[in-house]
Amino acid sequence: MKTIKDIDIKNKKVIIRCDFNVPIKDGKIIDDTRIISSLQTIKYCLDQNTKIILLSHLGRVKEEADLAKNDLAPVAVRLSELLNCEVKFIPKTRGQELETAIENMNFKDIILIQNTRYEDLDGKKESSNDEELGKYWASLGDVFINDAFGTAHRAHASNVGIASNLPSAVGFLIEKELTALSSLNDPEHPFIVILGGAKVSDKIGVIKNLVNKADKIIIGGGMAFTFLKAKGYETGTSLIDEENIEFCKKVLKNYSNKIILPVDVAVTTEFTEKEEYKVKDINNIEKNEMGLDIGPKTITYFAEQIKNAKIVVWNGPLGVYEFNKYKVGTDKLLEYIVNNNIKTILGGGDIVAAAVNYKDKIYHASTGGGATLEYLEGKTLPGIAVIK
Numbered sequence: 001m002k003t004i005k006d007i008d009i010k011n012k013k014v015i016i017r018c019d020f021n022v023p024i025k026d027g028k029i030i031d032d033t034r035i036i037s038s039l040q041t042i043k044y045c046l047d048q049n050t051k052i053i054l055l056s057h058l059g060r061v062k063e064e065a066d067l068a069k070n071d072l073a074p075v076a077v078r079l080s081e082l083l084n085c086e087v088k089f090i091p092k093t094r095g096q097e098l099e100t101a102i103e104n105m106n107f108k109d110i111i112l113i114q115n116t117r118y119e120d121l122d123g124k125k126e127s128s129n130d131e132e133l134g135k136y137w138a139s140l141g142d143v144f145i146n147d148a149f150g151t152a153h154r155a156h157a158s159n160v161g162i163a164s165n166l167p168s169a170v171g172f173l174i175e176k177e178l179t180a181l182s183s184l185n186d187p188e189h190p191f192i193v194i195l196g197g198a199k200v201s202d203k204i205g206v207i208k209n210l211v212n213k214a215d216k217i218i219i220g221g222g223m224a225f226t227f228l229k230a231k232g233y234e235t236g237t238s239l240i241d242e243e244n245i246e247f248c249k250k251v252l253k254n255y256s257n258k259i260i261l262p263v264d265v266a267v268t269t270e271f272t273e274k275e276e277y278k279v280k281d282i283n284n285i286e287k288n289e290m291g292l293d294i295g296p297k298t299i300t301y302f303a304e305q306i307k308n309a310k311i312v313v314w315n316g317p318l319g320v321y322e323f324n325k326y327k328v329g330t331d332k333l334l335e336y337i338v339n340n341n342i343k344t345i346l347g348g349g350d351i352v353a354a355a356v357n358y359k360d361k362i363y364h365a366s367t368g369g370g371a372t373l374e375y376l377e378g379k380t381l382p383g384i385a386v387i388k
């Protein structure tokens with residue numbers, strides 16, 4: 001893997017594809033983790049006396065109405081504060097204003113251009129990796145650094161398109177993400193996988209790819225109920241992925257000793273936070289009840305399973321994390337991991353957000369949910385493959 005240190009960038013115009021896809025409400029950035037994660041690469045480029053052109057996407061742009069709410073301007077302000085220097089924002093993705101601003105750059109100047117997905121309004125040019133757009137952006141610089149792990153699983157004009165037209169390398173963030181994830185290629189054992197979230201269908205690829213490598217796969221969240229139903233339990237009105245019951249049956253049959261399921265759950269009758277809930281063993285769920293979190297016996301049981309783990313990878317919450325009442329299972333297991341110093345890789349928005357207060361205590365919290373998942377599925381990440 002060619003990293004930023006393997007490529008000569010000194011005194012050059014460097015285009016860096018960052019992941020500034022941060023939550024913004026009323027023009028205010030709510031969580032700047034991704035901006036902070038990009039600083040090491042930007043600072044290194046400053047030290048190398050380069051002219052820096054930053055690109056990123058923000059949200060999705062499908063229609064005119066999406067433009068204003070996905071304006072990248074607030075990121076330039078925050079970045080200026082964090083770097084303690086001016087970051088000039090160009091509210092365009094191409095054209096005279098952008099080209100003149102680049103022509104007038106001095107070394108160590110930084111420009112951030114408008115959300116790359118503004119180009120999606122015109123025939124999805126960014127997201128479909130329009131050849132002409134990739135070439136155009138590449139023409140603005142001398143070297144390309146991809147540091148956006150969050151979009152590495154997509155072939156877009158702002159990563160694959162530019163990299164196909166310029167000498168390229170990955171930045172420090174992608175290098176860090178890949179170093180952490182590659183420890184799972186030949187993992188130390190016990191290697192335990194924890195999967196949660198809504199649907200089995202989203203995790204089939206991960207289960208197939210890791211079931212032979214992992215010593216245990218712990219399953220919680222909505223997807224646990226499809227497995228419980230496959231085992232013959234009454235699951236009431238819990239979330240069920242009917243199409244994948246057969247898949248779950250097969251996995252349970254072939255890997256019965258590896259799949260770890262909840263033994264008790266928090267159940268209620270409505271998908272809201274208002275109703276009272278009861279904790280029930282999994283053989284006592286009634287027809288009108290839905291499980292929205294794992295129960296206390298399960299928390300202890302899951303903790304027992306990971307106690308001696310050499311490495312854990314966790315994707316997806318173990319309950320309905322958006323409701324305070326049903327985030328207990330996820331939070332308690334996370335607390336156990338932190339308190340017991342269990343080497344853990346977290347991937348996926350919900351679970352990384354759950355660990356926000358443990359930033360330095362988790363071995364690795366990935367900045368890319370989808371990219372991590374595809375890596376765990378054993379897939380090639382096009383944004384990185386193009387650089388290899």
Ligand code: AMP
Nearest residue numbers: 197198221222239291292316319320321
């Ligand atoms: P994912 O995007 O697949 O990681 O799934 C995350 C979503 O799963 C969150 O929005 C959770 O609310 C949802 N989820 C977790 N546990 C359950 C559950 N027991 N029932 C319904 N949804 C759940």
